[in-house]
Amino acid sequence: MSKELEALKIIKVHLRDVKMLNQAYKLVEQGLDRLEDLEKKEIPVKPTRFYYGEYARMFECPKCSEDDIIDGSNYCQHCGQKLNWGKEEELKGDD
Numbered sequence: 001m002s003k004e005l006e007a008l009k010i011i012k013v014h015l016r017d018v019k020m021l022n023q024a025y026k027l028v029e030q031g032l033d034r035l036e037d038l039e040k041k042e043i044p045v046k047p048t049r050f051y052y053g054e055y056a057r058m059f060e061c062p063k064c065s066e067d068d069i070i071d072g073s074n075y076c077q078h079c080g081q082k083l084n085w086g087k088e089e090e091l092k093g094d095d
């Protein structure tokens with residue numbers, strides 16, 4: 001085997017390693033982003049508005065804007081955002 005061919009084979013092996021490291025880095029980065037999102041959702045946020053539904057008062061999730069959140073729910077059933085109900089008069093209604 002010529003020295004050039006030998007060198008090219010070594011470079012090829014190293015390039016494969018770099019590619020694998022790059023893929024691993026991307027996976028770790030995605031995992032960290034996901035953890036960060038989950039952590040943010042655990043910080044309770046107050047529902048912003050409510051209206052009177054057919055059977056109960058319904059609220060809007062401040063994170064995903066879905067507006068069928070049932071009064072007193074601990075989490076938004078759509079995006080998983082933790083909810084803080086606080087004092088009733090602090091919630092802005094638009095009925």
Ligand SMILES: [Zn+2]
Pocket residue numbers: 061062063064065066076077078079080081
């Ligand atoms: Zn939501």
